[in-house]
Amino acid sequence: MSLLRYVRRLNALQGLQHCRREVSSAPAKSATLKYDQDPQPLFTDSETQRLLQSMTQLQLDKVFRKRTVKDNRSETKFMTNEQLETEFLQIIEKAKHLLKMPPIVKIKQDTERIIAKDPALKDFATTKYVFTDITFGLPHSERKVVVRETDGTLAYASLDTTKRMNQLYFPLEGRKSYTPRMFAYEELLHKCLEEHKYEFVLDRLTVQYEPYETEFHNLSARVFEHLNESKQFDLLRSTRHFGPMAFFYAWHRCIDDLLYDMIRRDYLHNAVELIALTYKIHKIPVEYTETLAKLEALHPTPDESALSELRGFLRRPEEKQGIEQEIHTAIGKTEQDFAADDISLKFIEEYIASEHSLKKVQLELAVQTLKEINLEKLQLFQGLKKAHGVQAS
Template identity: 35%
Template sequence: MSRNVQRLGKLWLSLKRTSLSSSVGRPLLGHRAVPSIPLPALSQGIHFSCNQFSQNQDSQTSSKSQSQDEKRIKLFIDPEVQTLLKELTGRDLKRIFRKRKIGQKLKEPKYTFMTEAQLQKAREEAEEKADKLLQMPPVLMPRKTIDEILSFDPCIQLDEVVPSTLIFTDISMNIKDRDRIIVARDPDGTLRQATWQERDKMNAIYFPTEGREFIPPKMFTQPLALQTVLDRASEEDNTYEFVLDRACLQFEPEDPLFINAAETTYETIDRAGHYDFLKSTRHYGPMVFYLVRMRKMDNILLHCIKHGRVTTDADRLVTLFQIIFPECKSKSAEKTINAVDKIKRYIQLDAIRKGELELALNAYVEEEERKAELEEGLRRQHAM
């Protein structure tokens, strides 16, 4: 018994020495061999895992912010938001029907004698035409890329020196360009849905839109050219409206090029403070919606306060902000709160440029109080 114990002890010691050897150690029977991992490789693996974890966190955060932005963009068609944007836009008929330099020959004016009833009817027609001219372009999310493969047939691969993609287009009439069936056959035999660029080109060939060019103007494809055009804006030459009108004609509202041109124009207007250049135009509402949605409305709010539009435009801006961001701190349960108190609450709790806004609002309140005292004094003098 003691000899067997001694033998087992020696065997265990020999196995232990063998397993602890640095180069030729054998794994014990019944266990899977695990290859040794050098320390640098192990550290790289940990580093890669950490990077992958951080990338997953970033992707989750970006997807969450994208979904929130998409929800805010959908608020553009909300009836209350549309009403606020229309009220902010204004209805200056002289500005709506003003002469514009768009390369068309001016029509000679016509003078007509009208009765009171005919004049009232002409005014109603002008109001209806103004409503159409002030129809705001829709605000949409950028369209998703089309990446759908229908089939793959390697037997029809092209052996051309410069292989070309074949486009098949349904040219039936009375079909919307968005719903038209357009597919592409790649040189390697892949049949897929056509991309947005291919769809735009095919629709432009078979169903051209008046004023829409086959090749987009350089100002929409080259950022420097677009910025050069925008920097020329003046009261005599309103290039902001020209660029936005041209973008509406050239692109669909969810086209990334249209969204980029519109947002670049809004950012340029915000930097220059030329908000009134788009007043009483169809682009003023989308610009205000963009600035509020991106939390960049302090500049335009300051502009409204300095121009005395506190109870009108400034109040509507804060109301719009509270609709788009219902979780904001300045939102109050009291619906009867006056405009000045509502704006003060926004400045104290949610504004970024608090100092400048407070000074401008205090100056406005003091000016209104001074006007009220002056009117009261004049009233008393007339009463005497």
């Protein structure tokens, strides 16, 4: 009697689990914005890469922030100034490596590629045979995987089979042989997005899927669309995903929210670069190279800024800054910065006045607010320099 009761309880539990699976197995929704043609030529263009890397910014404190990883130890070393300078350069190179962007390529279509048909081998076996080239050191894209069908046909393996064989013989750390739950179930993905775990989702996505897979395109677009709604762009700044995000918005002509965020945070140089990228992608006949050249002449490169930040940690407390440097530190801007702001604001205002801007009122208010703040800073800057007898450079 107790055995019968146990069997009934087990059957009921299985039925409940089946119902749960039916409720929670809704696949993730597809994105509304998709690339209508191959984006790779434009994305890999040297000018595009330079613009995206500059927009990403090299914030060392964010790149090397503490993460929940297996090995999160710190190491202390005693170094000379020369050794420390070399270490700084290596740190910057490591940061640039960590900020390398995932490529944006077109979706690869799975096509049947038959090598040979051998009717004599028909029904030789009841299962397919998969042959994989396991040559060590060979890139996955060049590794040959072929399948012998039960009817004797020998053909190159499908993209999915090739990916699974590569993962079987040369496993990539973190990649699963099944679809992770966060990508398989819509409610789990939605929860991650609502909690603004954008970098976590994109990192997981980059490990699980190849850039040419449909899932990679759909899920990354979902993240970027949700991010454009939440306006939490700073969460991806100084990560390897900021560049692809900016490229996505520029491609689909929806840069205004990101542009507003850049203006609000006083990243005017990046705002100009974002507009220039849009002009470049859509071949809009607006001259932007001269403006970018002027700004690059006034602004230090990201590498120089990061190196200057690191060198600042070497300054001893008793080493006082010059009065001019103290004024620059207090105001947060230099004369070159004010000159660059004028150039940037003029370029941005021309974009806002054009037909390409979609949120003119919002952007105009942001520009006007920043102008007023900059004017107050400039007046204070000039007043302090005059009071301390510092000559204009």
